[in-house]
Amino acid sequence: MASQNTKYLVPGQGSPLAPTITANPTTIEPTEVLIRMEAIAINPADCKMIDQGHRITSWPLVPGLDGAGVVEAIGDRVKNFRLGDKVLALFTPGDRSASYQKFAVVQERAVAKIPTTWSFEDAATLGVCYMTGIVALGIGLSTPLPFLEDGPTTGFTPSSVLVLGGSSALGAATIQLLRLAVPNCKILATSSPKHHSYITNALGANGVFDRNSPSLVMDVKSATPESSGVDAIIDAVGAGGAQSHVFETLDPNGSKRYAQVWTGDDEIEVPSGVNSVLFRGRDLPNLQGGENIMRALQSLLEDGKYKLPLPVHKMGHGIDGLENGLELMRKGVSGEKLVVLI
Ligand SMILES: NC(=O)c1ccc[n+]([C@@H]2O[C@H](COP(=O)([O-])OP(=O)(O)OC[C@H]3O[C@@H](n4cnc5c(N)ncnc54)[C@H](OP(=O)(O)O)[C@@H]3O)[C@@H](O)[C@H]2O)c1
Structure with a gap:
């Protein structure tokens, strides 16, 4: 496992992203999964948080609700995932569970495996x-x-x-x-x-x-x-x-x-x-059964019953891709999802 993480932090409301090198998360709770991010999808909520401080109580903030990557470590009570699995997840803006970073930690129930035929870019757009x-x-x-x-x-x-x-x-x-x-x-x-x-x-x-x-x-x-x-x-x-x-x-x-x-x-x-x-x-x-939605998504993807909702627009890599993607999202998108490779 790499020892360094890169977080795309927002230092304060309206600030551009500041790539910041930190230690990789070493403490993983029993039901958590550490994901090495490969692709991040941009949501309207990302801009609302960064630009307007929407629902934000403290800064700095790591944004990001959507993404996909590879399982890098698991807690000792994680049942359904192994190291090396390709996964997508539901992320939580704030710090260690946000998607705008190289390594993120989320609860097992927020994770779904990606079928082998799916790319990280496409899978990153599914969650939210x-x-x-x-x-x-x-x-x-x-x-x-x-x-x-x-x-x-x-x-x-x-x-x-x-x-x-x-x-x-x-x-x-x-x-x-x-x-x-x-x-x-x-x-x-x-x-x-x-x-x-x-x-x-x-x-x-x-x-x-x-x-x-x-x-x-x-x-x-x-x-x-x-x-x-x-x-x-x-x-x-x-x-x-x-x-x-x-x-x-x-x-x-x-x-x-x-x-x-x-x-x-x-x-x-x-x-x-x-x-x-x-x-x-x-x-x-x-919602009754709400804890099972990612398991349901995994099955629907495996069975080919749930498809990519919208075509994906690739915005490039890393910080430039994220800033360009956020800028385009601010202008408004039409019938596509914006994705950045990490
Ligand atoms: N609170 C939550 O938990 C939550 C979660 C997800 C999303 N949201 C919110 O839900 C909204 C949609 O999110 P999203 O990610 O799906 O957005 P999105 O894909 O960025 O939305 C862009 C689309 O909205 C369509 N649109 C805009 N105004 C419209 C109108 N008056 N009638 C019909 N279509 C219209 C546009 O259609 P055309 O290009 O075809 O004109 C465009 O394709 C956002 O406000 C987002 O913040 C909230």
């Missing part, structure tokens, strides 16, 4: 959007999740859902997970027109509509039986805030559920009668 997609369904809509061991088996089974932001990482993950959870559900989505064929052909949505179309409400409703509207909306991008007409796509006689991701902005106000649930990735502990 998968986890939040699970929470969107399991908590946002209270939908049963048959692929999740000990997960919810009863609840709301929608016959039609509109996913706002089908070309976002979260939207793309959620469409796939909804198809697995409720195979017969009519899944409709919004995005820019350039992503429509990808969202239907690669992700399996039944219909996609231009998010800026003046006829969006009519278009969505006409894709549902008797043009009645959808049972539920999953808002993966906070679109309902500026585009309140989207609520008119809900069937007035249906259960009118609206699951909105927490984007960091104020909770979106909804028309009376709409049942809104705000969800976040960190609600996972409240």
Whole structure:
């Protein structure tokens, strides 16, 4: 094992990353896994933390929620991983469990093996959007999740859902997970027109509509039986805030559920009668079977049932790749995940 770690620290709010050499983590708790990072994926939350101090209580900070690499060491109660395994994981910004560094330590339950056919770059993009997609369904809509061991088996089974932001990482993950959870559900989505064929052909949505179309409400409703509207909306991008007409796509006689991701902005106000649930990735502990989601992901990947949600845009290596990736994320991405090799 290398004796040195490189952390891409943020010294204070708004600062550029400062690569800092430190000792490699030597203390690994019994249920922890030490990962040598190979690839890091950038999330909108990384920029919100670095630029706005979003949810940060102290600096310096090592950012990073997503990444993939090789198991370098394991605690003595780790059961499912061996040295040398290729893995992806859910990371926690702060210090030793964040992904913007060469060596990171995470709990075994946050780790999944990568099939041999997957690259580190692709696998690095899976974690956060998968986890939040699970929470969107399991908590946002209270939908049963048959692929999740000990997960919810009863609840709301929608016959039609509109996913706002089908070309976002979260939207793309959620469409796939909804198809697995409720195979017969009519899944409709919004995005820019350039992503429509990808969202239907690669992700399996039944219909996609231009998010800026003046006829969006009519278009969505006409894709549902008797043009009645959808049972539920999953808002993966906070679109309902500026585009309140989207609520008119809900069937007035249906259960009118609206699951909105927490984007960091104020909770979106909804028309009376709409049942809104705000969800976040960190609600996972409240989901029945939530501790098993990475085991479920590993099985879904092995069985080829869960695919890369979005194409990967490689931003280069190390500090330059990270800074360039963060800069591009600040400008806004469209239908892709940004990845940096470490
Ligand atoms: N709280 C949490 O735990 C949590 C977890 C994950 C994500 N999030 C939040 O969820 C949001 C999405 O995250 P992400 O990583 O999936 O983002 P992303 O991939 O960076 O989102 C970019 C996409 O958003 C789409 N988009 C933007 N405005 C839209 C609108 N009004 N209607 C439809 N599509 C729209 C764009 O679509 P087009 O290019 O097709 O126009 C683009 O493809 C972010 O705000 C993120 O911070 C929160």
